[in-house]
Amino acid sequence: MRPNSVKNAWKNGKQTIGGWISCDSVYVAEMMGRTGFDWLCLDMQHGLLDYNDVRDMLPAISLSDTMPFVRVPWNEPYIMMKVLDAGAYGVIVPLVNNREEAEKAVAACRYPPDGMRSMGPIRAGMYGGRGYVQHANDEIAVIAMIETAEALENLDEICSTPGLDAVYIGPSDLAYAIGLPPRGDNDDPKHVETVHHIYDTARKHGIHVGAHTGSLEFTKRWLKHGFDMVMLGSDTAWMGKLAGQELREARADTGVERAPRGEDY
Numbered sequence: 001m002r003p004n005s006v007k008n009a010w011k012n013g014k015q016t017i018g019g020w021i022s023c024d025s026v027y028v029a030e031m032m033g034r035t036g037f038d039w040l041c042l043d044m045q046h047g048l049l050d051y052n053d054v055r056d057m058l059p060a061i062s063l064s065d066t067m068p069f070v071r072v073p074w075n076e077p078y079i080m081m082k083v084l085d086a087g088a089y090g091v092i093v094p095l096v097n098n099r100e101e102a103e104k105a106v107a108a109c110r111y112p113p114d115g116m117r118s119m120g121p122i123r124a125g126m127y128g129g130r131g132y133v134q135h136a137n138d139e140i141a142v143i144a145m146i147e148t149a150e151a152l153e154n155l156d157e158i159c160s161t162p163g164l165d166a167v168y169i170g171p172s173d174l175a176y177a178i179g180l181p182p183r184g185d186n187d188d189p190k191h192v193e194t195v196h197h198i199y200d201t202a203r204k205h206g207i208h209v210g211a212h213t214g215s216l217e218f219t220k221r222w223l224k225h226g227f228d229m230v231m232l233g234s235d236t237a238w239m240g241k242l243a244g245q246e247l248r249e250a251r252a253d254t255g256v257e258r259a260p261r262g263e264d265y
Contacts (some may be wrong), residue, residue: 001128001135004089006039006067007165010208010228017219018069020212020234021057022047028235029057033064039229041069044079045094051082055123058087062127069141075101077108081117084109087127090141092168097150099157106163109142114163141165143210146198147173155198159205166208166228169198184214199225 006016016038021029024047032040040061042054049057054070061068069090070083080091093105107115114137125132128139144158147170151158159167171191172182178194180186195211202209210229211222219232251257 001131001139004067004139004141005065006090006229007139007141009038010166015223015227016229017223018229018231020047020231022049022234022236024048024050024053024057025235026056026060030060030063032235033061033066035066037066037232039067039069039090041071041090041092041231042088043071043234044083045071045073047071051079051086054083054088055086058083058123059127062087069143071145075105077104077116080105080108084117084136084140085121085124087124089128089139090143092143092145094145094170095148095151095173096144096146096158097148098154099161102144102158102161102164105144106142106161109140110137110163143168145170145173147177149177152177152194152198155201156205159202159207164207166210167198167202168210168212168229169195170212171195184212185218195222196225199227 009016018039018041019032019037020041020043021032022043042049042057044054058068067089068087069092070088071092071094072079072083075093075096083091091109096102096105109115109117111117111119111133121132142164143166144164146155146167171184171186174194175182175186175191178190180188180191199209208228211227212231213219213222214233214237219230222230
């Protein structure tokens, strides 16, 4: 079976940097795959993607060495099995609150006897290659998002769930969980302390830990801190940021000012 280069990196003490894809474009998936990321995540939770989009975009990423991950919309076994059968090599599960929910996510991603994943890797077998069924349980990454007050209360039991490879911090919902306004990159001391606590707890239980960021500054911060997987940015954010920056510079000498339509949320 094709090895999961991200999990191999983690086993060897190496960090990984990923990107996020929210728009439903095969072309964007192929372009970002060729950029050189260790992993790319197709976002079915807050992105514009449904299963049909993911099914078409996973092969585009597969033209590169980048590992294809999917953030599923919810902790539902059927959709996790579907994206794995389509060729995802990692599943990020949002809003995992306790040990039972973490076990449910792991079980959906593992073939028996380690889990309840149904047999039928219709595309995954082609992408993964010979021996997929025999080795998938070892190669597929199962990642639980820590982003609620309940998850923080149950952090030790989540991080000690057998078969869970990593936890991943969603900073905006985590801010909600600790009584702060939602922000992606957050310097509030309470938020930073909570992120450090999640990191330390994951390390204590011997699993890996990732963080979602919205800037190079925070990506470098969490890499320096020792995080195993850090998201550098997303397709739509980069598009809007660079386009807005260059548009403002282009207009600087014209004397014409025009505010962007819409508001930042």
